[in-house]
Amino acid sequence: MKLATWNVNSLKVRLPHLLEWLAANPVDVVCLQETKSEDKNFPLAELQQAGYQVAFSGQKTYNGVAILSRQPIGDVQCGIPGFEDEQKRVIAATIDGVRVVCVYVPNGQEVGSDKYQYKLKWLAAITAWLKEELAKHPRLALLGDYNIAPEDRDVHDPVAWQGNVLVSAPERDAFKALLQLGLRDAFRLFEQAEKSYSWWDYRMMAFRRNMGLRIDHILISPALQCSACHIDKAPRKLERPSDHTPVVAEVA
DNA sequence: ATGGCCGCCCTAGGCGGA
Numbered sequence: 001m002k003l004a005t006w007n008v009n010s011l012k013v014r015l016p017h018l019l020e021w022l023a024a025n026p027v028d029v030v031c032l033q034e035t036k037s038e039d040k041n042f043p044l045a046e047l048q049q050a051g052y053q054v055a056f057s058g059q060k061t062y063n064g065v066a067i068l069s070r071q072p073i074g075d076v077q078c079g080i081p082g083f084e085d086e087q088k089r090v091i092a093a094t095i096d097g098v099r100v101v102c103v104y105v106p107n108g109q110e111v112g113s114d115k116y117q118y119k120l121k122w123l124a125a126i127t128a129w130l131k132e133e134l135a136k137h138p139r140l141a142l143l144g145d146y147n148i149a150p151e152d153r154d155v156h157d158p159v160a161w162q163g164n165v166l167v168s169a170p171e172r173d174a175f176k177a178l179l180q181l182g183l184r185d186a187f188r189l190f191e192q193a194e195k196s197y198s199w200w201d202y203r204m205m206a207f208r209r210n211m212g213l214r215i216d217h218i219l220i221s222p223a224l225q226c227s228a229c230h231i232d233k234a235p236r237k238l239e240r241p242s243d244h245t246p247v248v249a250e251v252a
Numbered sequence: 253a254t255g256g257c258c259g260c261c262c263t264a265g266g267c268g269g270a
Contacts (some may be wrong), residue, residue: 009258009259009269010258010259010260012259013258013259034259034269036259036260060260060261061259061260061261061267061268062260062268062269107268107269107270108270109268109269109270115268147269147270164270165270166270199270201256201257201269201270202256202257202258202269203255203256203257203258204255204256204257205256206257213270215270240258243257243258243269243270
Protein backbone atom coordinates (compact mmCIF):
# COMPACT_ATOMS: atom_id res chain seq x y z
CA MET A 1 0.00 0.00 0.00
CA LYS A 2 1.51 3.31 -1.10
CA LEU A 3 0.66 6.29 1.08
CA ALA A 4 1.42 9.91 0.26
CA THR A 5 1.05 13.30 1.90
CA TRP A 6 1.07 16.68 0.19
CA ASN A 7 0.35 20.18 1.37
CA VAL A 8 -1.04 21.57 -1.87
CA ASN A 9 -1.47 25.21 -0.72
CA SER A 10 -4.90 25.64 -2.36
CA LEU A 11 -6.51 22.64 -4.00
CA LYS A 12 -8.24 24.90 -6.52
CA VAL A 13 -4.94 26.26 -7.82
CA ARG A 14 -3.07 22.96 -7.54
CA LEU A 15 -5.68 20.56 -8.93
CA PRO A 16 -3.90 20.25 -12.31
CA HIS A 17 -0.63 19.41 -10.55
CA LEU A 18 -2.36 16.93 -8.29
CA LEU A 19 -4.07 15.13 -11.18
CA GLU A 20 -0.84 15.08 -13.15
CA TRP A 21 1.02 13.71 -10.14
CA LEU A 22 -1.60 11.03 -9.48
CA ALA A 23 -1.45 9.92 -13.11
CA ALA A 24 2.32 9.51 -12.84
CA ASN A 25 2.20 8.17 -9.26
CA PRO A 26 -0.94 6.07 -8.82
CA VAL A 27 -0.53 5.71 -5.06
CA ASP A 28 -3.27 4.08 -2.99
CA VAL A 29 -3.83 6.89 -0.51
CA VAL A 30 -3.09 10.62 -0.57
CA CYS A 31 -3.48 12.95 2.39
CA LEU A 32 -3.87 16.60 1.42
CA GLN A 33 -3.44 19.69 3.55
CA GLU A 34 -4.24 23.36 3.02
CA THR A 35 -7.00 22.65 0.54
CA LYS A 36 -8.37 26.15 1.39
CA SER A 37 -11.68 25.02 -0.05
CA GLU A 38 -15.16 24.91 1.39
CA ASP A 39 -16.73 21.46 1.11
CA LYS A 40 -19.31 22.67 -1.40
CA ASN A 41 -16.48 23.65 -3.75
CA PHE A 42 -14.46 20.46 -3.36
CA PRO A 43 -13.42 19.09 -6.81
CA LEU A 44 -15.03 15.72 -6.14
CA ALA A 45 -15.85 14.75 -9.73
CA GLU A 46 -12.33 15.37 -11.02
CA LEU A 47 -10.78 13.21 -8.32
CA GLN A 48 -13.35 10.44 -8.73
CA GLN A 49 -12.62 10.51 -12.43
CA ALA A 50 -8.98 9.92 -11.54
CA GLY A 51 -10.02 6.78 -9.65
CA TYR A 52 -10.14 8.06 -6.08
CA GLN A 53 -12.75 8.08 -3.37
CA VAL A 54 -12.52 11.12 -1.17
CA ALA A 55 -13.17 12.27 2.39
CA PHE A 56 -12.67 15.96 3.09
CA SER A 57 -13.08 18.62 5.74
CA GLY A 58 -12.56 22.14 4.54
CA GLN A 59 -13.23 25.78 5.25
CA LYS A 60 -12.91 29.07 3.46
CA THR A 61 -9.44 30.62 2.98
CA TYR A 62 -7.47 28.63 5.53
CA ASN A 63 -6.58 25.05 6.46
CA GLY A 64 -8.63 22.18 5.05
CA VAL A 65 -7.66 18.50 4.83
CA ALA A 66 -8.67 15.56 2.64
CA ILE A 67 -7.97 11.87 2.13
CA LEU A 68 -8.04 10.34 -1.35
CA SER A 69 -8.14 6.56 -1.68
CA ARG A 70 -8.40 3.95 -4.40
CA GLN A 71 -9.93 1.54 -1.87
CA PRO A 72 -13.15 2.18 0.05
CA ILE A 73 -12.94 4.70 2.88
CA GLY A 74 -14.59 3.87 6.20
CA ASP A 75 -15.07 5.27 9.69
CA VAL A 76 -14.30 8.90 8.82
CA GLN A 77 -13.51 11.16 11.75
CA CYS A 78 -12.98 14.93 11.48
CA GLY A 79 -11.12 16.87 14.16
CA ILE A 80 -9.68 15.69 17.46
CA PRO A 81 -12.40 14.23 19.70
CA GLY A 82 -12.91 16.39 22.79
CA PHE A 83 -10.75 19.23 21.43
CA GLU A 84 -12.89 22.17 20.40
CA ASP A 85 -11.43 23.68 17.25
CA GLU A 86 -13.02 25.57 14.39
CA GLN A 87 -9.94 25.06 12.25
CA LYS A 88 -10.17 22.09 9.89
CA ARG A 89 -6.86 20.36 10.48
CA VAL A 90 -7.57 16.67 11.02
CA ILE A 91 -9.33 13.93 9.09
CA ALA A 92 -8.97 10.22 9.78
CA ALA A 93 -10.34 7.16 8.02
CA THR A 94 -9.87 3.42 7.86
CA ILE A 95 -8.66 2.10 4.51
CA ASP A 96 -7.93 -1.57 3.91
CA GLY A 97 -7.44 -2.16 7.63
CA VAL A 98 -5.08 0.79 8.08
CA ARG A 99 -6.11 3.78 10.18
CA VAL A 100 -4.99 6.78 8.13
CA VAL A 101 -4.73 10.06 10.03
CA CYS A 102 -4.19 13.22 7.98
CA VAL A 103 -3.00 16.28 9.89
CA TYR A 104 -2.23 19.91 9.22
CA VAL A 105 -0.39 20.96 12.37
CA PRO A 106 -0.69 24.68 13.22
CA ASN A 107 2.22 26.80 12.01
CA GLY A 108 2.75 28.62 15.30
CA GLN A 109 3.83 31.87 13.61
CA GLU A 110 6.34 32.95 16.26
CA VAL A 111 7.71 31.34 19.41
CA GLY A 112 5.76 32.65 22.40
CA SER A 113 2.81 33.95 20.38
CA ASP A 114 -0.82 32.94 20.94
CA LYS A 115 -0.60 30.83 17.79
CA TYR A 116 2.47 29.08 19.18
CA GLN A 117 0.62 28.26 22.39
CA TYR A 118 -2.27 26.95 20.31
CA LYS A 119 0.17 24.80 18.33
CA LEU A 120 1.58 23.19 21.48
CA LYS A 121 -1.89 22.61 22.97
CA TRP A 122 -3.06 21.17 19.68
CA LEU A 123 -0.06 18.81 19.55
CA ALA A 124 -0.68 17.67 23.14
CA ALA A 125 -4.33 17.01 22.30
CA ILE A 126 -3.64 15.00 19.17
CA THR A 127 -0.92 12.98 20.91
CA ALA A 128 -3.34 12.02 23.71
CA TRP A 129 -5.99 11.08 21.16
CA LEU A 130 -3.53 9.08 19.03
CA LYS A 131 -2.57 7.02 22.05
CA GLU A 132 -6.19 5.86 22.27
CA GLU A 133 -6.46 5.51 18.53
CA LEU A 134 -3.38 3.27 18.41
CA ALA A 135 -4.90 1.01 21.05
CA LYS A 136 -7.95 0.59 18.83
CA HIS A 137 -6.07 0.48 15.52
CA PRO A 138 -2.57 -1.01 15.80
CA ARG A 139 -2.11 -0.51 12.06
CA LEU A 140 -1.96 3.27 11.91
CA ALA A 141 -0.22 5.88 9.74
CA LEU A 142 -0.02 9.57 10.64
CA LEU A 143 0.63 11.69 7.58
CA GLY A 144 0.76 15.40 7.03
CA ASP A 145 2.33 18.79 7.37
CA TYR A 146 3.68 18.76 10.92
CA ASN A 147 5.24 22.22 10.74
CA ILE A 148 8.13 20.76 12.74
CA ALA A 149 11.64 20.00 11.49
CA PRO A 150 12.51 17.20 13.93
CA GLU A 151 16.30 17.51 13.85
CA ASP A 152 18.99 19.91 12.69
CA ARG A 153 19.66 17.73 9.65
CA ASP A 154 16.11 18.58 8.56
CA VAL A 155 17.02 22.27 8.38
CA HIS A 156 19.13 23.91 5.64
CA ASP A 157 20.72 26.38 8.08
CA PRO A 158 20.30 25.17 11.66
CA VAL A 159 22.24 28.11 13.10
CA ALA A 160 20.03 30.71 11.42
CA TRP A 161 16.90 28.79 12.44
CA GLN A 162 17.96 28.01 16.00
CA GLY A 163 15.13 28.56 18.47
CA ASN A 164 12.79 29.66 15.68
CA VAL A 165 9.25 28.42 15.21
CA LEU A 166 9.25 25.00 13.44
CA VAL A 167 12.50 23.99 15.15
CA SER A 168 12.12 25.17 18.78
CA ALA A 169 12.73 22.65 21.56
CA PRO A 170 9.08 22.46 22.73
CA GLU A 171 7.97 21.69 19.16
CA ARG A 172 10.66 19.05 18.74
CA ASP A 173 9.69 17.58 22.11
CA ALA A 174 6.11 17.34 20.84
CA PHE A 175 7.37 15.45 17.80
CA LYS A 176 9.36 13.13 20.06
CA ALA A 177 6.22 12.50 22.10
CA LEU A 178 4.64 11.11 18.93
CA LEU A 179 7.64 8.83 18.45
CA GLN A 180 7.27 7.74 22.07
CA LEU A 181 3.84 6.37 21.17
CA GLY A 182 5.79 3.85 19.11
CA LEU A 183 5.42 5.69 15.82
CA ARG A 184 8.43 5.72 13.49
CA ASP A 185 9.49 8.38 11.02
CA ALA A 186 9.26 6.41 7.77
CA PHE A 187 11.73 8.68 5.99
CA ARG A 188 14.48 7.94 8.52
CA LEU A 189 14.06 4.18 8.27
CA PHE A 190 16.07 4.37 5.06
CA GLU A 191 19.30 5.90 3.84
CA GLN A 192 18.49 9.31 2.38
CA ALA A 193 20.39 12.01 0.56
CA GLU A 194 21.74 14.74 2.83
CA LYS A 195 19.82 18.01 2.75
CA SER A 196 16.51 16.35 1.96
CA TYR A 197 13.62 18.76 2.51
CA SER A 198 9.89 18.88 1.82
CA TRP A 199 9.27 22.64 1.91
CA TRP A 200 11.04 25.66 0.43
CA ASP A 201 10.05 29.30 0.81
CA TYR A 202 8.67 30.91 -2.35
CA ARG A 203 11.08 33.79 -1.80
CA MET A 204 14.81 34.11 -2.23
CA MET A 205 14.95 31.42 -4.91
CA ALA A 206 14.94 29.06 -1.95
CA PHE A 207 14.15 25.94 -3.95
CA ARG A 208 16.91 26.51 -6.46
CA ARG A 209 19.32 27.09 -3.58
CA ASN A 210 17.85 24.15 -1.63
CA MET A 211 17.11 26.38 1.37
CA GLY A 212 14.45 24.09 2.75
CA LEU A 213 13.03 22.31 5.76
CA ARG A 214 11.74 18.77 6.20
CA ILE A 215 8.40 19.39 7.89
CA ASP A 216 6.09 16.96 6.06
CA HIS A 217 6.22 13.50 7.57
CA ILE A 218 4.79 9.99 7.51
CA LEU A 219 4.84 8.28 10.88
CA ILE A 220 3.90 4.61 11.03
CA SER A 221 2.96 2.32 13.87
CA PRO A 222 5.04 -0.75 14.78
CA ALA A 223 2.43 -3.09 13.28
CA LEU A 224 3.07 -1.67 9.80
CA GLN A 225 6.03 -2.83 7.75
CA CYS A 226 7.59 -0.06 5.69
CA SER A 227 9.64 -0.94 2.59
CA ALA A 228 10.40 2.53 1.19
CA CYS A 229 9.96 6.23 1.78
CA HIS A 230 10.97 9.18 -0.37
CA ILE A 231 10.33 12.85 -1.03
CA ASP A 232 9.25 13.65 -4.59
CA LYS A 233 10.71 17.02 -5.55
CA ALA A 234 9.38 16.92 -9.12
CA PRO A 235 6.17 18.92 -8.54
CA ARG A 236 8.15 21.76 -6.92
CA LYS A 237 9.82 22.35 -10.30
CA LEU A 238 6.56 22.99 -12.15
CA GLU A 239 5.10 26.40 -12.97
CA ARG A 240 3.18 27.85 -10.01
CA PRO A 241 4.05 25.04 -7.57
CA SER A 242 2.97 24.40 -4.03
CA ASP A 243 5.73 25.39 -1.62
CA HIS A 244 5.54 21.80 -0.25
CA THR A 245 6.25 18.64 -2.15
CA PRO A 246 4.83 15.11 -1.74
CA VAL A 247 6.24 12.48 0.61
CA VAL A 248 5.52 8.85 -0.24
CA ALA A 249 5.85 5.65 1.82
CA GLU A 250 5.13 2.03 0.98
CA VAL A 251 3.69 -0.02 3.84
CA ALA A 252 2.28 -3.49 4.34
C1' DA B 253 19.71 45.96 7.00
C1' DT B 254 15.32 44.66 5.12
C1' DG B 255 12.64 41.88 2.42
C1' DG B 256 12.26 39.59 -1.56
C1' DC B 257 6.56 35.03 -2.69
C1' DC B 258 2.10 33.16 -2.81
C1' DG B 259 -3.12 32.55 -2.19
C1' DC B 260 -6.93 34.34 -0.19
C1' DC B 261 -10.65 37.76 0.15
C1' DC B 262 -16.97 41.72 -0.19
C1' DT B 263 -10.47 43.57 -6.03
C1' DA B 264 -7.00 45.60 -2.90
C1' DG B 265 -4.06 45.89 0.61
C1' DG B 266 -3.66 43.12 4.67
C1' DC B 267 -3.33 38.53 6.63
C1' DG B 268 -1.31 34.06 7.09
C1' DG B 269 1.87 30.95 5.74
C1' DA B 270 6.82 28.86 7.14
